[in-house]
Amino acid sequence: MSPPITLMVQGTTSDAGKSTLVAGLARALRRRGLRVAPFKPQNMALNSAVTVDGGEIGRAQALQALAAGVEPHTDFNPVLLKPSSDIGAQVIIHGRAIASLSARDYHAYKPTAMAAVMQSWDRLCAQYEAVLVEGAGSPAEINLRDRDIANMGFAEAADVPVVLVADIDRGGVFAHLVGTLELLSPSEQVRVKGFVINRFRGDIGLLQSGLDWLEARTGRKVFGVLPYLHGLFLDAEDALADGAADVKAGEGALRVVAPVYPRVSNHTDLDALRLHPQVDFRWVGPGQPIPPADLIVLPGSKSVQADLAWLRAQGWEAAIRRHLRYGGKLVGICGGFQMLGRSLADPLGLEGAPGARGGLGWLDMETVLEAEKQLVNATGHLDAALGGEAAVVAGYEIHMGVSRGAALQRPALWLASGEGLRADGAVSDDGQILGTYLHGLFDSPDALAALLDWAGLKNAHRVDLAARREADLDRLADAVETYCDLDALFDNLLPAKSSR
The missing domain is CATH 3.40.50.300 (P-loop containing nucleotide triphosphate hydrolases)
Structure with a gap:
């Protein structure tokens, strides 16, 4: 050649x-x-x-x-x-x-x-x-x-x-x-x-x-x-997108906000929300007021304990508690999912100084960072409580944390594993909180429509992120x-x- x-x-x-x-x-x-x-x-x-x-x-x-x-x-x-x-x-x-x-x-x-x-x-x-x-x-x-x-x-x-x-x-x-x-x-x-x-x-x-x-x-x-x-x-390499491609939603749009913590990662998970014509999406940076919302999304993080401390310092914990009290929905993806549990432990010092920190406590689980990073492309479907087998998901996992606890008995997703399916993530008992390790949760059109319906947007338009890309x-x-x-x-x- x-x-x-x-x-x-x-x-x-x-x-x-x-x-x-x-x-x-x-x-x-x-x-x-x-x-x-x-x-x-x-x-x-x-x-x-x-x-x-x-x-x-x-x-x-x-x-x-x-x-x-x-x-x-x-x-x-x-x-x-x-x-x-x-x-x-x-x-x-x-x-x-x-x-x-x-x-x-x-x-x-x-x-x-x-x-x-x-x-x-x-x-x-x-x-x-x-x-x-x-x-x-x-x-x-x-x-x-x-x-x-x-x-x-x-x-x-x-x-x-x-x-x-x-x-x-x-x-x-x-x-x-x-x-x-x-x-x-x-x-x-x-x-x-x-x-x-x-x-x-x-x-x-x-x-x-x-x-x-x-x-x-x-x-x-x-x-x-x-x-x-x-x-x-086009998928951003690292910096948050400048909003030039965002769709401006009209009246009656679902209000969605997400924090920009210092080590936010894989924020492209939220691109499908940014581009949806019925979603008013906003990133909220340091020092900015946290606006009322129908859905709050906690994205991934490269330093989960440090970003959780930042989140608390910025007033997000109190804002999310108030948001949930009034019926709002909450999604945590990867690091954001880990924050929702009772504790975060990093005994090997993989993301900072060794030690443990209390989580937000809204899901009954604990997360420990382990040396072996999980890297896998995955497909499956939402749990029946969120849309069932018709709502196909496809994405990937990149995480060092392993989560365990009773909350995982109510999974959010079912992902292909060998000849069968494995559970992923968790849904709270009251149905207001969803957590998952799957990046790309919103990318598939059927899953996006089902999750927007769960969050309160009925008859959501179909948005195909892959076709747009x-x-x-x-x-x-x-x-x-x-x-x-x-x-x-x-x-x-x-x-x-x-x-x-």
């Missing part, structure tokens, strides 16, 4: 559009009949996904795999860092947690991490016709250049060409691109083929003189200017094909575009 077509997308800043551009390119190359793999050497994110080989990768790479039409694999993101504090993170290599390291200790560990990166890279290059690489942050972060494995350090080691992407909606796009290029070493500068400008809105004619100047100033081509795609819905990936790929010179970007190595 001949060597694959390769390209690395690096950004002038975080959230410049690296993940989006790689996803759009992956779908565009798939349309041309190529077998494509996404690749991110090192990712730092609390949003993750379970792979076909039973590991864990960044959620952006799972989305890019979907765009490419392949199953997510641990080789697509060989190093994943999940921050547990401002100076430390859980380190995941080839899909498995190997240690929790401080930033300084991880810096010393980087040569070992780089070896894992190159092992994955070699495997992908042997299997795929094209490999699209996503950088992390910016390659011009001088303090991170030593032992870099995320940007130019990888590009140099793997000998891949680079394109820089910048977000013009932020302002200062020419300074971002020229400044980034100037801060690279001579060999790194040579590696940069050119630029893509992202999220442009307005008259492209008014931008042309700037593009001409940029090409003359740098000697590099502007391969494309992507338009601002209003309402584009596919449509927006196609919309993104259409924009990439229309506004980017793909043949020039890939040195005329691409096959002719196939008809769809």
Whole structure:
């Protein structure tokens, strides 16, 4: 097999559009009949996904795999860092947690991490016709250049060409691109083929003189200017979505709120609620008043005890107690589920200092963090009390906590296990509280409708999150094909575009 077509997308800043551009390119190359793999050497994110080989990768790479039409694999993101504090993170290599390291200790560990990166890279290059690489942050972060494995350090080691992407909606796009290029070493500068400008809105004619100047100033081509795609819905890599794709609900909408605790994880679980036309969804951040709601959702957390302490300090415990007293419904997912029990214990110090803390006490159960992380994709259905076998669920579990107690005798879900089913989660005796370990609880249309009915919204419209995601990936790929010179970007190595 001949060597694959390769390209690395690096950004002038975080959230410049690296993940989006790689996803759009992956779908565009798939349309041309190529077998494509996404690749991110090192990712730092609390949003993750379970792979076909039973590991864990960044959620952006799972989305890019979907765009490419392949199953997510641990080789697509060989190093994943999940921050547990401002100076430390859980380190995941080839899909498995190997240690929790401080930033300084991880810096010393980087040569070992780089070896894992190159092992994955070699495997992908042997299997795929094209490999699209996503950088992390910016390659011009001088303090991170030593032992870099995320940007130019990888590009140099793997000998891949680079394109820089910048977000013009932020302002200062020419300074971002020229400044980034100037801060690279001579060999790194040579590696940069050119630029893509992202999220442009307005008259492209008014931008042309700037593009001409940029090409003359740098000697590099502007391969494309992507338009601002209003309402584009793609799974967020880590930061909370900016709300641009949210549907604005009308009168009579179900009011749903969720707290933004410091280590909130897998918040994409709530995307289906954000996008539902009959749901008024709001994230509530630190210091913000907690508004009245019909449903409160406690999302996942990377540091459950610490986030529970934050929750209490922000007044959520009293607000939820009042909410339940007046008949409101409450859902806890993964870490949020663990918070609902009587106690949380971390005897090994996996998420902080060893010890135990009292939970909110609304479900009769205790949770203990254990060393072995549970990683599994799962399908099943809601319990009869919530919608029965007709309400199919599909999602994934990522957790180190093991919960035990009487509350689990009233499960929320039944998930496939071998030849039968296993119980998951719990529903309170009064039917007001639901807890589950399943991420993706709201993603399936039937489950979403049943859960909204349980929460008080009758005759809910059907919302298919997967169909919306596919449509927006196609919309993104259409924009990439229309506004980017793909043949020039890939040195005329691409096959002719196939008809769809």
